[in-house]
Amino acid sequence: MHNIKFIRENPQEFDQLMFRRGLKSISSKIISIDTLIRNDQTLIQNIQEKRNIDSKNIGMMISQGKNASELQKNVSSLKIQLTTLDEKIKSNLEKLNLVMSELPNFLDEDVPDGNNENDNLLIKEWGKIPDFLFLPLDHVSIGENLGQMDFKTGVKISGSRFVLLRGTLALLERALSSYMIDTHVNNYNFEEISPPLLVRKEALLGTGQLPKFSEDLFCTTDNRWLIPTAEVPLTNIVSNVILEKKELPLRFVANTPCFRSEAGAAGKDTRGMIRQHQFSKVEMVSITKPENSADELNRLVSCAESILQNLKLPYRIMKLCSGDVGFSSRKTFDLEVWLPGENNGKGAYREISSCSNCGDFQARRMNAKFKDKETNKINFLHTLNGSGLAIGRTMIAVLENYQLEDGSVLIPDVLIPYMKGLKKIEIL
DSSP: OOOOOHHHHHHHHHHHHHTTTTOOOOOOHHHHHHHHHHHHHHHHHHHHHHHHHHHHHHHHHHTOOOOHHHHHHHHHHHHHHHHHHHHHHHHHHHHHHHHHHOOOOOTTTTSSOOSSSGGGEEEEEEEEOOOOOOOOOOOHHHHHHHTTTEEHHHHHHHHSSSOOOHHHHHHHHHHHHHHHHOOOOOOOOOOOOOOOOOHHHHHHHHHHOOOTTTGEEOOTTTTOEEOOSSSHHHHHTTTTOOGGGGGOOOEEEEEEEEEOOOGGGGGGSSSSSSSSSSEEEEEEEEEEOGHHHEEEEEHEEEEEEEHHHTTOEEEEEEOOOOSOOOOOOOEEEEEEEETTHHHHHTTTEEEEEEEEOOHHHHHHHHTTTHHHHHHHTEOOOOEEEEEEEHHHHHHHHHHSSBBTSSSSOOOGGGGGGGTTOOOEEEEE
């Protein structure tokens, strides 16, 4: 959510900032609704003052034995006017909030202009892309040949875009999540959280998934929503709260299932585990002071990088362009892992983590603030989030990068303690 005062005072600058997001000028519409609200609020104040004066005069006239019926009629009429104006203000506030809630965050100045992922900026490459002496398979072929990645049963139970993992692959999924959580908690001082998986709509409004992206979410019959990412409950820990400055930063991490209808990605990545309705993800969320959020974004990227480096998975970092940055973010770095089995064995980079600085955008929507005792000021917090990592895609990367010609898969060294000492996944 944006600061209405800023829009009033800087309409042209606001329109320019929204133009970078691909939006037409909107400030005039916002200001016109806001002006109606402010004018009616002024009218209410004037009417209330007149009503108070008339009410006092009624009391004086009655005490003096005079007839106050006309003045009483006027006061009754003023009450009706106040009720009408109040309803009008509420209606216009709803219109204003709807318009404002559907506007994306501002972009940082150093976000490159562009239309889509093809215009993203390469920042870094790490690791050696494996050179196989055979044509590498994709994760679907590997998993099905192992007899432990069962898409048919997933479809039978739940429909398309679901999978059932068996045996050692189920253990690998658990090992990856445990390793990621342990790393973030022990090495980077995140607090582990086990959050609710069902949230109220207010939580999704706060982080920016609602109202704009409702079709990408699952809603229950009692109007609770399945989380699309643990970012939602983790960030909402500080909703409607005023923290002390000394408490910051707060850093949370959670491993949760995530649920997405993928309505906006119909027909895309329908093969395998790349894009499913249900998947697991380790999510990091940071709550910081405004002056620290830029450095905190770099820290989140480093945390995600450490997982990939310790797993010895080749990756690259991309700075997203203006046309590819998410709704609530003002700046985003994507980590893309190398998947050798993509494109019929030619390989490709695919997103495995997205780390974003949302500035005060979500905090304004959630009313999340902190108090600085030195200045005695209350300001909005800055919120950040990042995947650390998407577990299903990390499993895909392990299977494809560690595959052997005989169909078995080596276990990365750091995962062996989490795999009951197992060093290789064999065909059943």
